[in-house]
Amino acid sequence: MRMFEEDVENKLINYLNHARDNELEIMASTECVCLHCGEYFSAREVHFWEEHDHALSGRCPKCGLPFLVGDASGLSLEKKDVEPIVVQMASKENSPVICGAIKQFCLDFQAGKLDVTNLTYATQYESYLRFLDSTLHDTSATYALARLYVEGSVATKANPDTALRYFEDDALSYDGNSFYQAGLIYLTRNTDKDDKKAFECFAKASALGSLEGSMYVGLFYLHGNAVKADEDFGLNVLLSVIGNFYSRALTEHVGYPEFAFCSFHIGLCFDEGMGVRSSAARAAHYWLMTIAALGQIEESQLELLPWIPEFYERWQKIRDANKDAADTPLFDEDTFFESFSEQQDVTSLKFLNYMNYSEDEGTLRFGISSSAPMLVLDTGSSCFALLKDTEWEMTNVKFERFSLDNVFNRFEFVSQDVVRFVMDDPIAGPKTVVELRFEPLPEEESGDAE
């Protein structure tokens, strides 16, 4: 008996060697077999590959794991030879080789490297997550299961209650993001909506470092939802997280609904004078951020944001109310420079590509390249999040160019009307590249809080 087991074990190792880095072998094969689930396939059915150290291993069309052996390997695919190996594999369900393959399958599925509309793979995904969660107590699998029940898939029906059970699993009791997600379910589910429980979850999330959790704590205080209203505190919490949302949205280059939502609510505070003196200009400043943030979000996701119509309605109002000052930008150039000054850094050089100045019209056009991403708030209705290059046009400008250099790394406000593009050279010291002088603008609307 012992001899027999050793024999099977050696065979298994031999077969597994052919399941790794076997792209050419599978291509050359007619038939292949999966050592994990024991199924036979035509080699032409192999469409997905696991990538590891630049080597590709064919994934089983049924179980998705990379344990296929093709007939071009020279090994026998006869049932009598393969079956004992499959049984031997099954006895090693918890082995690092199989668990590692299962984890990689889940990661590839989450990253969209596998066909998520494939019912077979979507079913396997859920069952593998369950295995990792219950057998290996893998907390990332617990979290992924919860997300799966929030979003649903072709194989798994979305179910907020089940999602909640996983988010509130003890295994995730140190995970701020899980509390945040649980809070969202309590806040938004159709039945048993529970604001108090939602607040508890957001407060725990916030304590564990979740910015999103903090944002909701701020919103609950702002609107006196489940807690005694405190507008000052609520707004301050929102202001304390918006900067982080902002840099995250810029550096990760992905749609970030929380950034849009947070800037929308800060704009609301300035628009309505909640926790602060009302200011149309400040409201507009934050709502331009909202527009930039919404511009990064995919259309299908936008439909899930119920507050968008209200936002555009208010945005329209604030723009209409300032139409009289048609030639006067509601948002002066300072807003533009403010958006840069947050990222002052000697290492993040910006380049002036060109400048066109019309003395008659007092307009200045120039192009800027930046090594670091930057947000530009237009003086009109639009707003851009930029990665590298931008063109800009300014009005009411008198400018003087001091040098032929076009590299600068910071803006310097000499006075209210004068801005310099300065290159701080660690050795030579600061050097003014360009100086801009703004002609005085007609009186801006009163009530600016700053």
Ligand SMILES: [Zn+2]
């Ligand atoms: Zn299989």
